[in-house]
């Protein structure tokens with residue numbers, strides 16, 4: 001008979017390791033689940049890019065479930081190097097636009113001509129990997145890897161090294177916070193390590209995106225009210241990072257979109273107004289009302 005002399009402490013570690021592996025696997029399956037919905041077209045080539053591209057949404061319809069269409073024929077263009085902002089009530093479909101551009105899902109009406117193009121190339125016809133390589137995404141809620149904060153910042157470009165991670169963290173206004181952590185850049189974060197607040201996680205995601213330096217950026221602003229001086233500084237940093245990139249901003253605070261090339265007001269999956277900040281204020285419609293509400297401080 002085999003006798004087991006395994007110290008109890010070791011079993012505890014083993015248990016945690018297995019549990020963690022299962023959690024990681026869980027996450028992987030969630031990601032795979034998403035990815036299963038789309039597949040590269042046979043013979044798909046990588047996206048061909050030469051600097052910031054022009055992005056077009058052409059008659060885009062989308063449903064997560066067949067019975068409920070979320071986007072009902074969306075048209076807009078983000079000219080090369082410009083920023084388009086999307087605003088509108090919760091649930092109107094703003095984040096869904098970002099997910100489609102990152103190709104988490106394919107448009108539902110591809111057969112009827114619905115498509116998203118990057119420099120004229122249909123993103124459903126090029127490799128998904130090349131689309132994602134071209135896009136830096138700062139989501140509302142960033143999931144951190146169970147690793148060091150430096151690993152999390154360098155994720156996607158690990159060869160960039162420590163100095164680049166520090167420079168990106170400075171630009172994302174999270175360097176000071178990291179320096180004060182017990183092990184600095186080597187502090188473990190994520191579920192197994194230090195838990196970061198939503199704002200701190202988002203700053204890690206911003207640092208990661210600044211480091212990746214992609215030609216296209218998607219910024220899905222966090223819903224929580226972030227109007228401290230620090231957050232304003234980040235907004236300024238993001239604006240300068242987005243300066244020569246083709247950028248889609250999903251905005252909750254209108255103060256962050258005033259400089260956008262075009263602002264789209266989305267309601268129930270329809271674009272109900274579009275124009276520059278000044279044009280939309282002049283129209284005196286939904287945007288002007290949202291602006292007045294936010295200026296009066298009764299809404300965030």
Ligand code: ATP
Nearest residue numbers: 064065070088089090091092093094095096097223
């Ligand atoms: P918010 O401002 O609150 O972030 P939003 O405008 O970004 O909202 P979306 O997240 O795009 O809204 O969601 C649009 C609609 O799609 C919502 O009604 C939501 O319930 C639905 N939805 C979102 N994700 C899924 C999903 N994975 N499966 C089914 N329905 C979904």
